[in-house]
Amino acid sequence: MNPALVIETQALSKVYHPGSEAEVVALNKVDLKIGPGEFVAIMGPSGSGKSTLMNLIGCLDQPTAGRYLCDGVDVATLDREALAKLRLQKLGFVFQGFNLLSRMDAVHNVMMPLAYAGVPLAEREPLARAALEAVGLGGRANHIPGELSGGQQQRVAIARALINKPPIILADEPTGALDSKTGEEILALFKRLKTEGHTIVLITHDAHVAEHADRTCVMRDGELHEAGASA
Numbered sequence: 001m002n003p004a005l006v007i008e009t010q011a012l013s014k015v016y017h018p019g020s021e022a023e024v025v026a027l028n029k030v031d032l033k034i035g036p037g038e039f040v041a042i043m044g045p046s047g048s049g050k051s052t053l054m055n056l057i058g059c060l061d062q063p064t065a066g067r068y069l070c071d072g073v074d075v076a077t078l079d080r081e082a083l084a085k086l087r088l089q090k091l092g093f094v095f096q097g098f099n100l101l102s103r104m105d106a107v108h109n110v111m112m113p114l115a116y117a118g119v120p121l122a123e124r125e126p127l128a129r130a131a132l133e134a135v136g137l138g139g140r141a142n143h144i145p146g147e148l149s150g151g152q153q154q155r156v157a158i159a160r161a162l163i164n165k166p167p168i169i170l171a172d173e174p175t176g177a178l179d180s181k182t183g184e185e186i187l188a189l190f191k192r193l194k195t196e197g198h199t200i201v202l203i204t205h206d207a208h209v210a211e212h213a214d215r216t217c218v219m220r221d222g223e224l225h226e227a228g229a230s231a
Contacts, residue, residue: 044219092161151182
């Protein structure tokens with residue numbers, strides 16, 4: 001265990017339907033080390049295993065073999081309650097599809113994780129409005145997702161991911177549903193979050209998107225390869 005790492009996987013593997021004719025090796029002995037404040041892209045085509053790796057890093061799934069340490073904690077040692085607490089405190093998630101509740105306005109979408117964290121009701125809305133201000137959406141706090149552009153919806157999703165101040169942000173194809181100009185704005189926001197001390201892990205199939213990261217790892221057939229540092 002390296003205490004200087006926030007994400008460390010050791011020979012992490014994931015096999016679906018093991019021992020059957022339908023067996024699929026989604027991840028094969030993946031070693032990944034990410035330090036605090038790094039911006040790392042994990043790139044690969046559909047089916048390469050990158051989303052499986054993201055799910056394991058996000059504690060949304062369990063590996064078949066190997067170890068995963070999140071901020072120094074071996075997640076295999078945690079029960080369900082402790083695992084949920086770790087996800088809440090350490091990890092923020094941003095998805096391609098935004099995953100906003102359509103009937104709730106922006107501020108109430110952002111407030112949701114605060115309820116799970118046990119933040120007093122009176123404190124939630126001011127915190128959510130401050131998070132929306134931080135991503136440039138303070139003036140749209142009372143709009144529902146259907147009244148927002150794709151880029152604005154993704155900013156709401158990022159504000160929601162940040163609301164509990166997690167050190168690690170996991171972003172799965174966060175620009176995939178956006179036009180190129182809006183995508184660049186979202187990537188600039190991730191770069192700013194990195195300068196503020198967040199660790200960013202970005203899943204993408206797009207080499208141009210990956211270029212925004214400090215370094216890129218490439219998934220091929222369930223195996224992870226370091227692609228070297230990028231400018």
